[in-house]
Amino acid sequence: MKYDNYIKVEFPSKSCNEALARSVVGVFASQMDPTLGELGDVKTAVSEAVTNCVIHAYPDSVGVIRLRCRVLEGDLLEILVRDWGCGIPDVEKARTPLFTTGGEERSGMGFTIMESFMDTLKVRSRPGRGTSVVMTRRLSGKTAEG
Amino acid sequence: MKVITDYSPPNLFIRCVGELDHHTAAETLRRIEQALDRYLPKNCALDFSALTFMDSSGIAVILRAQKRMRETGGSLVLVHPMSQPEKVLSASGIHRFVDIRY
Ligand SMILES: Nc1ncnc2c1ncn2[C@@H]1O[C@H](COP(=O)(O)OP(=O)(O)O)[C@@H](O)[C@H]1O
Numbered sequence: 591m592k593y594d595n596y597i598k599v600e601f602p603s604k605s606c607n608e609a610l611a612r613s614v615v616g617v618f619a620s621q622m623d624p625t626l627g628e629l630g631d632v633k634t635a636v637s638e639a640v641t642n643c644v645i646h647a648y649p650d651s652v653g654v655i656r657l658r659c660r661v662l663e664g665d666l667l668e669i670l671v672r673d674w675g676c677g678i679p680d681v682e683k684a685r686t687p688l689f690t691t692g693g694e695e696r697s698g699m700g701f702t703i704m705e706s707f708m709d710t711l712k713v714r715s716r717p718g719r720g721t722s723v724v725m726t727r728r729l730s731g732k733t734a735e736g
Numbered sequence: 737m738k739v740i741t742d743y744s745p746p747n748l749f750i751r752c753v754g755e756l757d758h759h760t761a762a763e764t765l766r767r768i769e770q771a772l773d774r775y776l777p778k779n780c781a782l783d784f785s786a787l788t789f790m791d792s793s794g795i796a797v798i799l800r801a802q803k804r805m806r807e808t809g810g811s812l813v814l815v816h817p818m819s820q821p822e823k824v825l826s827a828s829g830i831h832r833f834v835d836i837r838y
Pocket residue numbers: 638642643646647648673675676677678684685689690691692696697698699700701702721792
């Protein structure tokens with residue numbers, strides 16, 4: 591796909607990197623001149639996707655998380671979060687609100703929040719091989735606000 | 737993430753300062769539960785006015801604090817969430833189960 595700019599980073603699935611991933615995406619997206627609200631939405635979705643890798647993909651070990659951000663056709667931001675962890679046996683079920691395998695500490699609302707904060711969300715997963723989450727969000731930004 | 741408590745009987749104020757995500761959630765909940773156990777307040781106000789970020793990890797923290805308060809016959813109210821946490825609260829539907837004061 592055609593892109594104007596991109597960044598690709600990899601980091602270990604440690605929980606301290608959740609904030610790091612949000613910051614990286616925030617700084618990258620800034621070039622698109624987003625509103626604070628749009629920035630908050632994107633950071634929230636990234637936080638959910640990366641947290642899922644930390645908790646669910648690599649439950650008993652530290653694995654690799656890849657984060658890629660691209661600017662597509664000017665004002666379209668695409669974010670990929672991928673892991674090589676345990677995978678999701680039933681993606682449709684996993685995306686259902688309140689579904690969680692994480693017990694009392696989780697709410698099961700991660701995918702729901704990603705869906706509502708971004709324009710599109712695609713989840714591809716293979717048990718034993720890993721999961722990739724691709725999300726896009728059009729940032730109409732400050733120019734649209736006038 | 738900073739958790740600052742202030743008890744003036746029978747009300748406990750808990751001020752959360754910083755970012756509430758999976759990384760900070762366990763410690764935040766531990767601090768909140770510690771304060772609830774210590775003071776056994778009638779009412780607890782979770783002050784979110786200085787919480788600059790929250791994701792779905794925060795939802796579980798709020799619900800568990802609320803459950804804890806209800807078990808002892810008390811109540812919990814969430815005070816002044818900023819716009820990003822507020823959006824997470826409404827997108828998840830939790831604003832229907834938790835008393836929020838804007
Ligand atoms: N990257 C991943 N690897 C493996 N399983 C995942 C991944 N992301 C999500 N899941 C599964 O999907 C479920 C729902 O995820 P989510 O909506 O974020 O809720 P939560 O994280 O609170 O459980 C998780 O409980 C987990 O079983």
